[in-house]
Amino acid sequence: MDPNQNPSQAYKKRHFRAATLEKKRAVMEERLQSHYDSYLRDSTIRKSQTAAIADPRESLDAFLAVFSQRREEICVCFAEKKAALLSSPNVEDVASLKVELESLLLEVGKLQKLVADSSFYLPTYTMQSAQATVTKLKEEVETAMSDLLPKRKFSFRGKSTTTKTASFQGIQDEQNAVVNNSFQGIQDKQDAVVNNSSPGNQDKQDDAVNPSFQGIQDMQDAVLVRDAKDLEEDREFRLSNLSNCRVYLQGKFTTLYVNKLRNCHVYAGPVTGSVLIEEVQGSLFMLASHQIRIHSTTATDFYLRVRSRPIVEYTKGVRFAPYAFHYSGIEKDLQAANLMEETGLWESVDDFRWLRAVQSPNWSVLPSDQRISMEGPSQFEAENGP
Amino acid sequence: MGLLTIIKKVKKKEKEMRILMVGLDNAGKTTIVKRINGEDTSSISPTLGFNIKTMQYNSFRLNIWDVGGQKTLRSYWRNYYEQTDGMVWVVDSSDLRRLNDCRHELHGLLKQEKLAGASLLIFANKQDIKGAMTPQEIARVLNLEVMDGSRHWQIIGCSAVTGEGLLAGFDWLVSDIGSRIYMLE
Ligand SMILES: Nc1nc2c(ncn2[C@@H]2O[C@H](COP(=O)(O)OP(=O)(O)O)[C@@H](O)[C@H]2O)c(=O)[nH]1
Ligand SMILES: [Mg+2]
Numbered sequence: 234m235d236p237n238q239n240p241s242q243a244y245k246k247r248h249f250r251a252a253t254l255e256k257k258r259a260v261m262e263e264r265l266q267s268h269y270d271s272y273l274r275d276s277t278i279r280k281s282q283t284a285a286i287a288d289p290r291e292s293l294d295a296f297l298a299v300f301s302q303r304r305e306e307i308c309v310c311f312a313e314k315k316a317a318l319l320s321s322p323n324v325e326d327v328a329s330l331k332v333e334l335e336s337l338l339l340e341v342g343k344l345q346k347l348v349a350d351s352s353f354y355l356p357t358y359t360m361q362s363a364q365a366t367v368t369k370l371k372e373e374v375e376t377a378m379s380d381l382l383p384k385r386k387f388s389f390r391g392k393s394t395t396t397k398t399a400s401f402q403g404i405q406d407e408q409n410a411v412v413n414n415s416f417q418g419i420q421d422k423q424d425a426v427v428n429n430s431s432p433g434n435q436d437k438q439d440d441a442v443n444p445s446f447q448g449i450q451d452m453q454d455a456v457l458v459r460d461a462k463d464l465e466e467d468r469e470f471r472l473s474n475l476s477n478c479r480v481y482l483q484g485k486f487t488t489l490y491v492n493k494l495r496n497c498h499v500y501a502g503p504v505t506g507s508v509l510i511e512e513v514q515g516s517l518f519m520l521a522s523h524q525i526r527i528h529s530t531t532a533t534d535f536y537l538r539v540r541s542r543p544i545v546e547y548t549k550g551v552r553f554a555p556y557a558f559h560y561s562g563i564e565k566d567l568q569a570a571n572l573m574e575e576t577g578l579w580e581s582v583d584d585f586r587w588l589r590a591v592q593s594p595n596w597s598v599l600p601s602d603q604r605i606s607m608e609g610p611s612q613f614e615a616e617n618g619p
Numbered sequence: 620m621g622l623l624t625i626i627k628k629v630k631k632k633e634k635e636m637r638i639l640m641v642g643l644d645n646a647g648k649t650t651i652v653k654r655i656n657g658e659d660t661s662s663i664s665p666t667l668g669f670n671i672k673t674m675q676y677n678s679f680r681l682n683i684w685d686v687g688g689q690k691t692l693r694s695y696w697r698n699y700y701e702q703t704d705g706m707v708w709v710v711d712s713s714d715l716r717r718l719n720d721c722r723h724e725l726h727g728l729l730k731q732e733k734l735a736g737a738s739l740l741i742f743a744n745k746q747d748i749k750g751a752m753t754p755q756e757i758a759r760v761l762n763l764e765v766m767d768g769s770r771h772w773q774i775i776g777c778s779a780v781t782g783e784g785l786l787a788g789f790d791w792l793v794s795d796i797g798s799r800i801y802m803l804e
Contacts, residue, residue, distance in 0.1 A: 349671045349673040467749045488713060523662065544667075
């Protein structure tokens with residue numbers, strides 16, 4: 234093979250989106266281009282651009298002067314707030330500090346807007362360093378704000394593990410209202426143990442929504458396998474309300490929604506869009522996807538391959554390792570989904586509830602000697618449930 | 620409207636509009652903004668905090684505020700309401716489970732006084748996913764009819780992946796805001 238040719242690139246071109254999508258995209262890009270052209274034709278704008286080009290120094294100097302002055306003001310103000318924070322403030326102080334920090338954050342926003350507005354005439358270096366300065370300021374202020382959040386909020390989800398059944402049920406009734414009705418029609422198709430645990434919902438949402446979806450819900454103690462022939466590629470897949478199950482999704486599809494899983498193992502082929510995981514306890518996931526968001530989850534291991542930074546929120550005791558799933562044909566699926574390469578992003582996790590520079594206590598890297606090893610699809614056949 | 624007003628507006632160098640992108644996380648807000656702006660959309664990380672994008676759209680200059688939709692961040696949305704001319708509420712049309720959550724957040728937003736005059740575009744995104752709800756179904760589930768008659772709103776199906784519907788949506792929003800703030804004063 235030609236060493237200069239990156240096979241995954243070539244694949245990406247050919248397979249990532251179907252030809253029709255490509256066509257639609259081309260049409261849209263053409264329209265975008267014509268929007269842009271008409272913008273350039275607009276004489277007033279052209280004039281202001283020419284002015285900036287004619288005398289870039291002037292605009293640049295003006296920008297730098299305004300930018301550094303405003304940054305200085307924000308830094309001084311922020312230093313005062315930080316000092317106040319350190320002097321163990323009382324409840325009222327905290328409340329007013331919070332408001333002050335919020336307005337400081339708005340000031341940072343205005344500074345960011347200044348940079349964005351000036352972007353068309355700023356030299357790249359100035360633009361980038363100004364942006365970096367703003368981002369850093371923003372992070373610092375946001376960190377200070379997260380320090381002020383009541384601690385109780387952090388353990389909100391932890392609470393639901395201790396009072397397991399009660400709160401689990403409560404949340405389910407509220408959130409599943411729309412979906413529940415629409416699940417009715419296909420229960421048998423899924424071979425599901427029909428477990429209508431939420432009778433209260435029936436009349437809550439009469440406007441039942443589109444009943445067609447693919448997924449598995451309300452199951453216990455089962456091994457569930459879906460192969461490429463069972464999986465519709467251009468469709469979402471949802472896993473909902475499962476306990477003690479092992480799920481093997483041996484094919485690719487666009488989106489995965491997961492909610493309310495306990496003591497489950499989920500092994501999935503590539504997801505071309507995003508994965509959204511909510512309310513999971515004591516489980517294991519093997520996932521490859523472009524984006525992964527994990528909410529309200531405890532004591533769960535994730536073996537991931539991602540093309541963006543995984544994020545966790547209201548989550549505790551989760552561990553991360555690289556993706557290592559196998560089924561026959563997985564390479565082809567990974568290539569087609571542009572997920573063949575290991576990006577290394579599986580360990581670049583962002584905890585949205587932990588904006589500090591130090592490592593979040595809520596997640597860690599799974600030590601390599603504790604990682605499971607996967608030996609192809611024969612694995613589940615040898616087992617009688619988890 | 621007097622001739623003077625028209626002249627004043629025409630003379631104004633940049634006709635600016637401030638647009639707020641909101642909706643639950645994972646709806647596709649960042650992807651839509653990048654798509655409209657012609658940027659690469661293949662590896663977008665979830666938005667922490669907010670991004671501001673300035674772009675030219677027809678003869679207008681749009682300041683688009685893309686705000687993170689995570690639960691942690693929703694309480695900060697109100698910091699961005701000031702001087703908002705238009706809102707784009709993005710819905711993941713394939714995420715049936717969170718539609719209640721979505722409706723709740725949207726109606727909360729509509730109660731905000733500072734946003735009372737803002738035009739509202741609702742994007743029923745991810746129409747490329749098979750089985751996604753149609754804009755009509757979304758309109759029903761989100762209970763859009765209850766909106767006060769004075770609100771200018773529109774729901775449009777779209778896909779940030781194919782680009783379908785994006786320009787139709789922004790065309791509507793920009794011309795609605797434009798006719799409101801640049802012509803009718
Ligand atoms: N299939 C499909 N996926 C989309 C579409 N728009 C966004 N996505 C995916 O949805 C995920 C979330 O998008 P993002 O823009 O980060 O959402 P945000 O949280 O609202 O900013 C990403 O994985 C996108 O690739 C769409 O129209 N169709
Ligand atoms: Mg985003």
